[in-house]
Amino acid sequence: MNEEPRRKQRSINPKVKSAGCSPALRPKGRGIDPIEIKHGLDRASVDFLAKLAERLKTESGFHFDTVADVPERLLSMWRVEKVLADEDATFHFYGYDHGGSCGRVSTAILSFDPSTMAGKTESGRIYHLIGKPGFCDDADYVMTNWFSRFRHEDGTDEFIRKYKAQKT
Secondary structure (H helix, E strand, C coil): CCCHHHHHHHHHHHHHHHCCECCCCCECCCCCCHHHHHHCCCHHHHHHHHHHHHHHHHHHCCCCCCCCCCCEEEEEEEEEEEEEECCEEEEEEEEEECCCCEEEEEEEEEEEECCCCEEEECCCCEEEECCCCCCCHHHHHHHHHHCCCCEEEECHHHHHHHHHHHHC
8 A cells, every 4th residue: 555645644734733724724623604615715814805895995985885785776878788708798787876976887687677777787786777878988987997808899779679679
C-alpha cells in the first residue's frame, strides 16, 4: 500500500486544525450556517461584507436599494434593451427612476402586463412604466456602462410588439 498520500494529508491536518478548522475548512464545534451555503462564504465574511456595504452607504452618499427596501419602481422616459448572449436574449427596462431621481437599468424582465404597464424582473422588483417610451441621458449612460461587456441593441419596438400580440 502506498503511504505517501496519507503522509501528505497528515502534514496538512495539523496546520488546518491549529487554525481552528476541521479538514472541511469550517470552524470546529458548529454546523453549517444556511447563509454560508447561499453565499459560499463563512458567516464572518458575510457579516463583514454587510458592514462594508452599510459603511459605503453612509460615507459615500450612495444608497444601494435592495428589492426588500424598494419592491417597486416608477420609470418614465423608458426603453427596453435587448441583451444578446449566445443563443439567448434577455430584455431589460431602463429609464428615469422617479424614486431615485436617476437613470436605472433593471435585471432581466420575466413578465409584463400591458394593461397596467407593469413588469416583474429577475430580481423580483416590479417596474411601472409611465407614459410612452422616450430617452433619458442618465438612463442611457447607465445602460451603456452596464451592458458594455455584452452585445446589446434597442429592443423597445420588439418588446412592445410581443406584448401587444399577447394582449389581443
